[in-house]
Amino acid sequence: MRYEGTVYRPPSEARSLIIQITIGCANNTCTFCSMYIDKKFRIRKLEEVIQDLEAARRYYRYVERIFLADGDALVLKTEHLILILDKIKELFPECKRVGIYGTPKDILRKSLDELNLLYEHGLSIVYMGVESGSEAVITATKKGVPRADMVKAGRKLKETKIKLSITLISGLGGKALTKEHGAETGKIIGEISPDYVGVLTLMLDRDTEMRADLDAGRFELLSPLEVLEETEDIIKNIDLKPGAECVFRMNHASNYLSLKGTLPQDKEMLLAKITSAKKNVHLLKDDMFRML
Numbered sequence: 185m186r187y188e189g190t191v192y193r194p195p196s197e198a199r200s201l202i203i204q205i206t207i208g209c210a211n212n213t214c215t216f217c218s219m220y221i222d223k224k225f226r227i228r229k230l231e232e233v234i235q236d237l238e239a240a241r242r243y244y245r246y247v248e249r250i251f252l253a254d255g256d257a258l259v260l261k262t263e264h265l266i267l268i269l270d271k272i273k274e275l276f277p278e279c280k281r282v283g284i285y286g287t288p289k290d291i292l293r294k295s296l297d298e299l300n301l302l303y304e305h306g307l308s309i310v311y312m313g314v315e316s317g318s319e320a321v322i323t324a325t326k327k328g329v330p331r332a333d334m335v336k337a338g339r340k341l342k343e344t345k346i347k348l349s350i351t352l353i354s355g356l357g358g359k360a361l362t363k364e365h366g367a368e369t370g371k372i373i374g375e376i377s378p379d380y381v382g383v384l385t386l387m388l389d390r391d392t393e394m395r396a397d398l399d400a401g402r403f404e405l406l407s408p409l410e411v412l413e414e415t416e417d418i419i420k421n422i423d424l425k426p427g428a429e430c431v432f433r434m435n436h437a438s439n440y441l442s443l444k445g446t447l448p449q450d451k452e453m454l455l456a457k458i459t460s461a462k463k464n465v466h467l468l469k470d471d472m473f474r475m476l
Contacts, residue, residue: 185236200249209255213326218389241275249281258286262298269305283310288337299344309347317372318364334339338376348378355386359404365412370421383434408440440468
């Protein structure tokens with residue numbers, strides 16, 4: 185198998201076989217992200233991907249999950265994705281789940297028929313980076329897609345049987361936009377009603393534009409207590425559609441406090457844990473133990 189540059193995957197794909205079908209990220213402008221700044225976006229040749237799958241089959245006896253990287257791998261033409269998915273079925277009959285990173289633009293480009301076809305050929309879950317429900321934060325961080333399109337893309341995928349996991353980042357609006365970021369991020373969860381929500385806490389690499397803004401005094405990071413208050417706002421503002429259920433996870437290495445539950449039934453429990461942590465700050469992870 186061949187990997188180019190640093191390879192990233194969602195926390196839940198920790199034990200997955202990772203196959204790069206794209207290199208880098210087509211957008212690559214987000215002010216908080218340094219994941220793909222060392223790569224120029226391109227789609228890998230199909231024969232290279234097949235060769236990597238064949239090499240993995242020779243090396244691994246049992247593969248339960250496969251994750252297709254890099255940043256917006258769903259950008260591939262549907263027919264090419266189907267060829268890859270079919271090869272996975274052929275080589276790894278034991279594989280129970282295939283996941284992929286997909287941007288809102290990737291999802292919106294594909295018809296419902298195409299998305300349903302991808303599910304039929306084995307695509308199980310799409311991870312979409314939403315980061316914030318605030319239009320102001322989305323614009324400031326150069327996400328490259330408006331809030332309305334994020335909601336539209338999420339709802340579109342929810343019309344299929346493919347599971348949707350969205351990623352959000354606490355603290356992304358800094359001190360200036362924390363109230364808006366908290367409230368609107370909670371609201372967007374309810375508007376999309378994803379199957380899974382993963383909340384990270386902002387950490388800035390030195391190579392990011394946002395880190396330069398921090399160093400220049402144009403951006404202020406939240407304190408751990410302010411992160412808790414913002415997280416409280418997020419959870420309070422989640423109003424799922426009737427009958428909807430969402431697995432909520434805030435247990436990433438970057439988080440000060442680990443939270444997990446299923447909404448809506450665990451909403452009060454999650455809020456109670458935040459209240460307890462606000463009164464007992466020793467429960468919070470020290471900065472030296474937070475990592476990406």
